[in-house]
Amino acid sequence: MSKEIPNNSPKDNAYIITGPTSGIGRATAFELAKHGTIILVGRNATKLKALEEAMKQKGLKAVSIVCDVSDITSIQEAAKKIIALPFVISGLLNNAGIMQQQATKNAQGWDMTFATNHLGTFALTEALAPHLPDGANVIFIASAIEDPERKPAKIMGMKGGRFISIEASVQGKWKAGGAKLAGIDAYATSKQCILASAMAFARENIRLQFNAVEPGITRGTGLGAEGVNPLVHAIFGRLMSVIPPFSKYASTPEKSAKTITTIMTDKSNKTGVYFDEKAKPMLGSELSRDPKFQDRVVAETRAFLAKEGFRF
Numbered sequence: 001m002s003k004e005i006p007n008n009s010p011k012d013n014a015y016i017i018t019g020p021t022s023g024i025g026r027a028t029a030f031e032l033a034k035h036g037t038i039i040l041v042g043r044n045a046t047k048l049k050a051l052e053e054a055m056k057q058k059g060l061k062a063v064s065i066v067c068d069v070s071d072i073t074s075i076q077e078a079a080k081k082i083i084a085l086p087f088v089i090s091g092l093l094n095n096a097g098i099m100q101q102q103a104t105k106n107a108q109g110w111d112m113t114f115a116t117n118h119l120g121t122f123a124l125t126e127a128l129a130p131h132l133p134d135g136a137n138v139i140f141i142a143s144a145i146e147d148p149e150r151k152p153a154k155i156m157g158m159k160g161g162r163f164i165s166i167e168a169s170v171q172g173k174w175k176a177g178g179a180k181l182a183g184i185d186a187y188a189t190s191k192q193c194i195l196a197s198a199m200a201f202a203r204e205n206i207r208l209q210f211n212a213v214e215p216g217i218t219r220g221t222g223l224g225a226e227g228v229n230p231l232v233h234a235i236f237g238r239l240m241s242v243i244p245p246f247s248k249y250a251s252t253p254e255k256s257a258k259t260i261t262t263i264m265t266d267k268s269n270k271t272g273v274y275f276d277e278k279a280k281p282m283l284g285s286e287l288s289r290d291p292k293f294q295d296r297v298v299a300e301t302r303a304f305l306a307k308e309g310f311r312f
């Protein structure tokens with residue numbers, strides 16, 4: 001049965017944001033809350049409570065759901081709680097993501113970066129999609145690092161996604177010849193897989209809109225700080241800001257928040273679009289644009305999650 005977004009006051013609508021406790025997600029929570037209640041989905045209950053309070057002090061509405069996006073058991077429980085909330089959910093922003101300098105494993109023993117950025121994001125979307133009203137917007141925060149031809153990424157010695165298969169990625173195995181910088185192959189591959197999935201979802205599900213956003217090189221967020229000495233993280237951030245060719249792609253959490261909010265609240269039913277940091281359509285890597293690759297990623301991910309007992 002089809003569900004439609006009622007044409008009520010914006011306050012009756014809610015938007016889900018994963019990873020709202022820092023960086024781009026946090027800035028977007030404040031910006032998007034001008035259009036409805038925000039369902040804050042994060043892994044840290046204390047941070048979520050503090051954010052919820054900060055938003056309420058500004059007269060914005062938010063509710064918190066604790067969810068570790070790297071863990072399919074946690075996702076399954078959180079999805080049930082989200083579905084039970086008394087809101088019309090107009091959009092889902094899949095923003096939570098990590099970049100690790102040293103690979104770790106999740107609760108199931110899978111590569112933590114791949115579990116967070118691809119498998120968990122994919123699983124949460126699959127669990128929620130049937131419960132979203134017609135025309136709801138689902139946005140994935142991607143990364144241009146997935147593209148081996150992307151100029152700033154090339155300058156930094158990044159080699160794009162290094163996909164072998166979903167099973168190999170789960171085990172933290174990447175195609176040979178990747179980046180020297182630790183963690184980049186896992187990050188680029190996970191982002192390539194979720195971008196490809198977003199484009200496949202857009203083709204197979206005409207009831208909802210599925211789009212992706214490259215937020216630009218955004219300094220001052222926690223990205224890359226996972227398990228890293230704060231000094232190393234600060235130096236990496238400074239390095240990104242001083243290399244001139246990057247300025248064209250530079251953003252801030254606040255600018256990204258405005259871009260994401262514009263796309264999320266757009267009513268023109270655009271789907272299958274990959275937007276840049278200025279909300280203009282952009283091209284992903286050749287591989288991520290290939291429908292055969294997109295369908296393979298979706299089929300292998302669904303098969304893997306089903307084998308592991310994830311119920312859609």
Ligand SMILES: NC(=O)c1ccc[n+]([C@@H]2O[C@H](COP(=O)([O-])OP(=O)(O)OC[C@H]3O[C@@H](n4cnc5c(N)ncnc54)[C@H](OP(=O)(O)O)[C@@H]3O)[C@@H](O)[C@H]2O)c1
Pocket residue numbers: 018019020021022023024025041042043044047067068069070071095096097098116141142143144214215216217218219221222223224
């Ligand atoms: N910054 C950039 O230049 C850039 C460029 C391209 C794409 N991106 C993408 O933009 C998104 C936001 O990144 P950011 O730069 O804003 O980084 P950030 O400040 O580190 O924010 C990441 C958010 O994700 C949450 N998160 C991480 N792992 C999680 C998990 N297992 N379960 C639930 N939440 C989890 C974090 O929660 P905690 O607060 O608990 O850590 C935090 O709220 C990411 O998907 C990133 O890949 C960023």
